[in-house]
Structure formats: C-alpha cells, structure tokens
Amino acid sequence: MLSVMSAHAGFISRLPKAELHVHHVGSASPRIVAELAERHPGIVPSDPERLAEFFAFRDFAHFIEVYLAVVDLIRTPEDVRLLTYEIAREMAQVQQVRYAELTCTPHTSVLTGIPIEAFTEAIEDARVAAEREFGIVLRWIYDIPGELGVPGADATLGYVLDHAPDSLIALGLGGPEIGVPRPQFKPHFDAARAAGFHCLPHAGETTGPQTVWDALNVLGAERIGHGTSSAQDPVLLEHLANHRIPLEVCPSSNIATRAVATLEEHPLRAFVDAGVVVTINSDDPPMFGTTLNREYDIAAELLDLDEAGIADLARTAVRVSYAPDDVKARVLDEIDAAS
16 A cells, blocks of 8 residues: 655655645635535535545546535635635645645636626635735636536636636636537637637546547647546657646545546556656645645655655646746745755
8 A cells, every 4th residue: 555654744844836736616625614514504514524424435426516515605705715815825834835826617606696706806805815924826727617518618718808817827627527528618728828828628537548639639738637547648648748748647636536546556657757747736635635745745655756856846836837937936946945
C-alpha cells in the first residue's frame, strides 16, 4: 500500500505553491458545508459523521450527484462570498498557496436564482479581501457544466463575454465526460479564444484518450484537466510532451471517482517518464479527503522525489500558470527561498 505521508511532509507544508485545478464549490471544507447545510436544510447533512458518509463516492456519477447537492447549498450572494473568502483563507494559511486559478461554475448559481452580476460581485469582493488579508492571488476559470450540454455552454459563454471581471482568465469544461462529447462545445471555445480567453477543459478523466485528442484538436486546449487516460496512448503522450501541453494531475481525485483503481496504478510516473509537463492539484479537496499538501506527498512517493524535485514541481505550476508576470516572479522567489 502506498504511503500517503512522505518523508518530506514538513518541507511540503512550508513550500509556497500555486494551484491550477481546484473547484470553487468543491473546495468547501466540512465546516463551510455544515454551516451552509444548517442555513439551507435539505439532503446534505450538517452532522460531521453523516457528512463524511455523504461524501463516500460509489463512482464518478455519484460524485457528480453529491457535488451538485452541495452546489445547491449556494443560494444567495452572501453564500457565494462566504464560500470564496473561506476557501482563500484555508488555501493561504494551511496549504501555503500563493496563487490559484479557481474553477467556478456560475451557471449553476444563476439557476438557483443568483443573478450573474451578483455572483460576480460576490467572488470579486472575496478575491480582493483575500489578497489584501491573506496575500493569495486568485484568478477565475468559468467552466461549462457538461451535464447541461449546449444550453449550459451558451449561458456560460455569455457570462464570459458579457460579464467577465478583469480577473477571469479562461473558459473551462467540467462535469461528466461519458455522454458529453467535447466537439459540441467547439463554437464556445472558439468564441472565448477570439475574445482573448484561455481554453482549459477537463478531458480523459473517465473516458479514453480520444476525449483528450478532441480537447486538443477541436477545442484548442492549452492545458488538460486530468488527462488520466492519456497514458493509454503513446502517440498522445508524445504529442503532449513535444508541444509542452501540461496535464493538471489530481491523484486522490482519480482514486475517489474510480478513474484509477489504486495510487500504485496512477499514471503520474508514466507521464513524467514520457516527458509530459505535469502540475499537482487537489481538484475538490475536502470532498476527496485530501489537501494540496497531501497531493504533493503522494506525488513525492510516486515519483521518488527529494526536496529539490518537489520544489521543481511547485515551480512548474507557477511557470505554466496564467499568473501576472510579477506574481510569477514573486512566488518563484519564495519557492527558491524555501528550498
């Protein structure tokens, strides 16, 4: 059984980091979820033990079901602001995250009755306060909820084109992959790219390598969220390596959603051996019982890294991020100082 606590845990806990694949609602800690569940009673339990049972996923489809139940707890702009601010606090103070690209799904909030203007104001107010108070810099990725198909994509593109704050950097694509072909979203990614936004879809998490090819060749993906099944296609691995297209790897997430059977079987080593650029991320950390620090612990074990290698992983995330140049330089300096 793979250890989940490396010999370098103390170093990792102090190491400044960037995180590029982490979801807004999925980052709600049990404390935040319990508070929201008390505020909005329903199917999500507020009792800690029952909440832990609620988060025991049978498969990816069940994860989506649970995730959407938590999404439904975010019903007011005040809920959005609280969630965003508290996520930033925990990232900065516990995980030493200096910069994060947080994936938000505004359409699900709009469907619950929060106008997009109020949603935007809430996340921006929290972002500014978090940077001032905790020193963490946040940028947003608005993702298409794949389970809602083209109508959800149309709405999300509208938020990107017509309501984007200056801190919005990209259009993403999340949710289930099975039964949600990537090519149907080509017009949306084309329009976002034309407006100056990056294209950062999930692909190849619970489907095969073709989904990753579609994300690259049809959607114009600049990074791939997960890309787990890329290991099954040597030609794809070579393409990713040659074109320096990063994979946003989230080991514990892949186990929790049954995308990978065990940590020992995780393809992270295969990616690195093939020369693919990888970043280490937490995805939906409280839901998966993990933290970014723990994901670095796992990566250190899987890749047999010393502290210099772990620091290089942290540097890679900063370099392939879309952080402003001054933020990149500052965080890289902090990593150097901690190494």
